[in-house]
Amino acid sequence: MVFEDESSDENSSLPYMHSETSTDGLNQEGQNCGFVQWVDEQWPPTMENALLKLWSMVEESKSARVDDNLQSSLTIHHLTEENKKLDAQYDKLVKDVHQLVDFQQDRVVDFSYLQSAVTYQHQCRAELVAGMNAKMAKKDAALEKLQQKFEILCNLTSAQATAIQNLKLKNMKEKQLRIEAQENLELKNAEFTKFxxxxxxxxxxxxxxxxxxxxxxxxxxxxKQMQEFKITELMKAEEKLKEKIKGIQAILEN
Incomplete structure (x- = not known):
């Protein structure tokens, strides 16, 4: 166990600690310096554990009482709300009963008026049914005409679709022929280019x-020019030779 001065607020509530006046913890002016000293032996661990367990049980008991009080308050609140709802339902039920009684009284008073109103409603309903039958007959006739027009339109659409399909096939064939002709032309152009x-x-x-x-x-x-030149030279040489021969012959004759 420890002894601590009462000036410490944190440990003043511990049951196993107390303070006493001691001159060892006083300074020269006589003021307490917070000196701590042992006053008795420390409690054994088993006792400390038991005290801690008891203290936790006390805290749990307090918490349980708080929870019980809160639950009781909630229960009382719910019961009060249900009581208010029941009062409101009872008031509404009383009001509905009064309205039902008033309605039955008015119904007894206005029964003849209701009977005449029902008769008038039957007449109006018969007239309305007759008018509706006439309108339905007109609508049936119009619907039959529309059906005929629809069939004609379907036939025209089918014929148009067939014509469009044939035209597409024809266009596809022509396109294929054009493609083949273009390919042939390209081949011929290639051959012509090669040629x-x-x-x-x-x-x-x-x-x-x-x-x-x-x-x-x-x-x-x-x-040829060289040969002609050579021939000319030869002819000149021949003429010179002839002249020489003539000169020689003339000399010989003399």
């Missing part, structure tokens, strides 16, 4: 051959 390229190549080769022939012709012309 044109081949012709261009042959034309180029022919140009090269013509150029070669022209070169050969020029060479032949040059050779």
């Amino acid at each position: 044109e390229e081949k012709l261009t190549q042959e034309k180029l080769e022919l140009k090269f051959q013509v150029a070669d022939l022209l070169k050969l012709k020029e060479n032949h012309k040059e050779e």
Whole structure:
């Protein structure tokens, strides 16, 4: 057990602690410094556990009493509300009973008026039924005409759908033929392009051959000119030789 000064507010409520005047805890001015000292031996653990358990039981008992009080208050509140509802229902029931009694009295008084009103309602209903039958007959006739028009429209729609389908098939066939013709034309164009390229190549080769022939012709012309020049030279040499021969013959004759 510990001893603590009463000036400590936190531990002043502990039942196993108390304070006493001691000169050991006083300073020179005689004021208490909060000195703590043992006054008796410490409690055993079993006793401390028992006291703690008792204290928890006390707290649980307090909490249970609070819960019971709260539950009782809620029960009283619910009962009060139900009592108010029952009073309101009773007042409403009394009011309904009074209204029912008043209605029965009015019904006894106005029975003849109600009977005449019922008769008038039957007459009005008969007239209304007759009018409705006439309107229904007119509607049936109009509906039959509409049915005939609908059948005609269905036939026209079916014929139109058939014509559209045939037209689509025809267009598809024509489109397929156009595609095939275009493909054939593209193939022919490709072949023509190849032929044109081949012709261009042959034309180029022919140009090269013509150029070669022209070169050969020029060479032949040059050779011919050389031969003519040589022939001319030979003829000149022959004439000179003839003149020499004539000169020699003239010399010989003389």
